[in-house]
Amino acid sequence: MTEADSQVPRILDEDGDRHDHVRRFPDIISQVKDSYADLRPAERRVADVVLDDVKYAVDASNAALAQRAGVSEPTVTRFCRAIGCDGVRDFKLKLAQSLVVGALYLSTKPQPSNGDSGMPFWNAVFGEARRALQEAERQIDPGQLQKAAELIAKARQVTVFGLGGSSSALAQETQYRLFRYGITISAQCDPYLMRMTASTLKPGDVVIAISATGRTREVIEAVELAKHYRADAICVTAPDTELTRVCDVRLTMAVPEYPDTLKPTASRYAFLAAIDLLAVASAYKLDGPARETVRRIKYNAQIHRTGKEMEPLGD
Numbered sequence: 220m221t222e223a224d225s226q227v228p229r230i231l232d233e234d235g236d237r238h239d240h241v242r243r244f245p246d247i248i249s250q251v252k253d254s255y256a257d258l259r260p261a262e263r264r265v266a267d268v269v270l271d272d273v274k275y276a277v278d279a280s281n282a283a284l285a286q287r288a289g290v291s292e293p294t295v296t297r298f299c300r301a302i303g304c305d306g307v308r309d310f311k312l313k314l315a316q317s318l319v320v321g322a323l324y325l326s327t328k329p330q331p332s333n334g335d336s337g338m339p340f341w342n343a344v345f346g347e348a349r350r351a352l353q354e355a356e357r358q359i360d361p362g363q364l365q366k367a368a369e370l371i372a373k374a375r376q377v378t379v380f381g382l383g384g385s386s387s388a389l390a391q392e393t394q395y396r397l398f399r400y401g402i403t404i405s406a407q408c409d410p411y412l413m414r415m416t417a418s419t420l421k422p423g424d425v426v427i428a429i430s431a432t433g434r435t436r437e438v439i440e441a442v443e444l445a446k447h448y449r450a451d452a453i454c455v456t457a458p459d460t461e462l463t464r465v466c467d468v469r470l471t472m473a474v475p476e477y478p479d480t481l482k483p484t485a486s487r488y489a490f491l492a493a494i495d496l497l498a499v500a501s502a503y504k505l506d507g508p509a510r511e512t513v514r515r516i517k518y519n520a521q522i523h524r525t526g527k528e529m530e531p532l533g534d
Contacts, residue, residue: 247302247313248273254302264288265298269314277315281307340482347485351474355489358458358472359496367453367468368500371397374425374451377404380413380438381429385487389429389455389494396498400505401512413441420450427453427497431486433460442466455493470497 251266258266268288269276276284285292299310371377377397381390387408394406407413414437420426426445430438433456442452442465456462458471470493474486502509 246317247304247310248317250302258298258301261288261290261294262298262301264290265295266302273314273318277311277318343482347476347482348488351485351488352492354474355472355492359470359493363468363470364496364500367470367497368504370425370451370453370468371402371427371497371501372504373423374402375421375423377402377425377427378416378420378445379404379406379427379429380441381406381408382410382413382435382438385431385484385490386429386435386438389487389490390427392491393427393429393494393497396494397501399513399516400498400502400509402501402505407441410437410441413437414444417441417444417450418448420445420448422449424450425453426450427455428462428466429490430454430456430460430462431484431490433457433462435462438462439465453497455490455497 248270251269255263255266265284265288268284275287279287281292281295285295288295296307299305299307302310304310304313379390379393381387381393387406390406390408394404397404405416407416417426424445426442428438428442433454439462442454442462446452446465451468452466453468453470454462454466455470457473458469463469463471472486472489472493474489476484476486502513
């Protein structure tokens with residue numbers, strides 16, 4: 220990497236993927252919204268037209284935009300400058316960029332359909348969760364699951380790597396699932412700690428790498444480092460990705476997302492199912508020692524509780 224390359228801004232997305240940007244574009248849609256109260260009444264009419272249909276505003280001529288807003292063409296130019304642009308051309312360029320990045324987020328909310336009690340997200344959440352679990356059941360390879368369980372059951376220690384919003388939470392969940400069977404395990408969700416932890420690993424240790432995309436560079440590099448020190452690697456990720464190519468065992472699934480930007484990603488249900496399968500399969504490999512560890516945990520947790528009802532056995 221050259222010195223110039225090192226100056227390029229680096230951004231992490233919600234799954235931890237890193238993107239290099241030579242040029243940064245401002246979020247012009249937010250600028251329009253944030254500046255709205257300070258605009259003149261005629262300029263607000265232009266803003267209303269833009270926010271109501273961003274794609275139209277990108278494609279329309281200056282005259283057409285002015286006509287729809289009921290203002291003069293110079294007013295459109297003044298609006299563009301009022302929100303921090305050099306003029307109409309600069310505004311259109313930045314608006315087009317915002318549309319490319321966030322078109323889905325600008326769509327209006329879906330209309331209620333029959334049977335959703337006025338809550339269109341109801342069926343989306345439950346339906347997508349069911350579909351994600353079905354896809355996980357269909358796509359996860361039982362043979363790969365057994366191999367993963369064998370590695371975990373005989374491991375000296377296990378470490379889990381996950382970066383970003385969903386994958387870091389899944390890494391923590393993996394730790395919570397496996398420690399109760401007496402497995403020495405830790406979860407790392409910081410890229411530097413992942414590299415540091417990978418540097419301490421030895422033959423007989425196991426890494427579990429979690430990434431929804433399989434492209435998270437920091438996770439891939441940490442796994443490669445762990446492999447350099449002869450640790451075994453398991454991944455829970457999308458199929459046919461760079462992460463799968465550096466791991467020994469692969470639990471993969473592809474779950475298309477429902478186009479509702481306000482709904483949490485359904486793929487995490489599939490990943491949670493994979494983690495539960497991995498935990499239970501490992502426990503069955505350990506068998507007696509795992510049952511005894513769970514018994515001890517449950518006994519010492521339960522004696523501090525009041526009432527007669529047992530908590531869920533697995534927790």
